[in-house]
Amino acid sequence: MKQSTGIKVTLKAAVTVDGKIATGSGHSKWITGDAARLKAHQLRHENDAILVGINTVLTDDPELTVRGIEEGRSPVRIVLDSKARIPGQSRLFQNDSVPVIIITGNQAPSRIWPDLAELKIIEAPEETPDILWVLSELKKLGLKSLLVEGGSLIHASFLKSNCVDQLALFMAPKIIGGQDSLSWCGDLNVENVKDACQLDISSITTLGEDWFISAKLK
Ligand SMILES: NC(=O)c1ccc[n+]([C@@H]2O[C@H](COP(=O)([O-])OP(=O)(O)OC[C@H]3O[C@@H](n4cnc5c(N)ncnc54)[C@H](OP(=O)(O)O)[C@@H]3O)[C@@H](O)[C@H]2O)c1
Known part of the structure; x- marks a missing residue:
């Protein structure tokens, strides 16, 4: 049952037709082309806001x-980083005009954070x-x-929390294959196909060589 959070959550990924977001070695640039980007x-x-995992x-x-959008407004950037591992020289910290929020766990080691006006550190209670x-x-x-x-892993956590409204999948006509290459969504503990997340496809459009699939979570 969908949790009511007051925030519209969209999961976005750039994937191959076999649902991969990276190769086995972690390489992921660039799966889709210019129009999709x-x-x-x-x-x-x-x-x-935009959110990513620390990995x-x-x-x-x-x-x-x-970037590339006329009068484009950059949203707040958020990283889930339980152990406060984000390097101080990360590109996220190099543009101080756009806010960054790092969310750590309550066991994160103390550290010196970059001295930025728009940086906020929030410690979770777990x-x-x-x-x-x-x-x-x-x-x-x-x-x-x-x-x-x-x-x-982050996509899987959001889906398991039943708080996702929409999916925005950019799909490239490519196949990466392999057991070690990451799929866009980690383990959801689905043992029976009838328990899979169900989607309502809203639209499928062509963007250059790629497709953009917009879907709602049922
Ligand atoms: N093609 C694409 O669209 C695309 C987009 C993004 C990423 N990628 C690729 O995906 C790979 C990284 O994905 P990943 O699955 O390894 O890691 P990830 O989802 O980026 O990050 C996962 C990490 O976030 C931290 N975390 C904190 N709170 C969490 C929570 N509630 N649930 C889950 N994780 C939480 C955990 O590390 P701590 O315990 O240390 O906090 C966890 O290991 C890279 O290869 C990247 O290139 C591809």
Whole structure:
């Protein structure tokens, strides 16, 4: 049953037709082409905040800003980082005009954070931030919509918390294959197909060589 959180949550991923977001070695740039990437920036512009897991920051070092959109507004950037592992030199910290929120767990080691006006550190009341708790904190900050940009473990946690409204999948006509390459969504403990997450497809559009699939969670 969908949890009412007051925040519209959209999961976004760029995937191959076999649902992979990275190769076995963690390489993920670039799965989709320019048109899909522009649409992804449009989605960022339309949301109040973007959220990623710490592994995505450690692997991809993303800036998580809006680029290429006329009068594009960059949303608040959020990282779930239980153990406060995010490197001080991350690109996220190099643009102080866009707020960054790092959400740690209550067992994170103390550390020196970059001295930035727009950096906020929030400590969760548990070792690993609980997704519904995170959403309640974001609501307190006045945020109303959240684009979750992965990776695999973060997407799975959001789906398991039953708080997802929409899926925005960019699908490239490529196959990565392999057991070690990550799928866009981690383990959901689904043993029987009848227990799989059910979607209502809203639209499928072509973006250059790729497809954009917009779907609602039933
Ligand atoms: N193609 C795409 O669209 C795309 C997008 C994003 C990422 N990627 C790829 O995905 C890979 C990273 O994905 P990943 O699944 O390994 O990691 P991830 O989802 O980016 O990060 C997971 C980590 O976040 C932390 N975390 C904190 N609270 C959490 C919670 N409630 N639930 C889950 N995790 C929580 C945990 O680390 P701590 O315990 O240390 O906090 C966890 O190990 C990279 O290879 C990246 O390139 C691809």
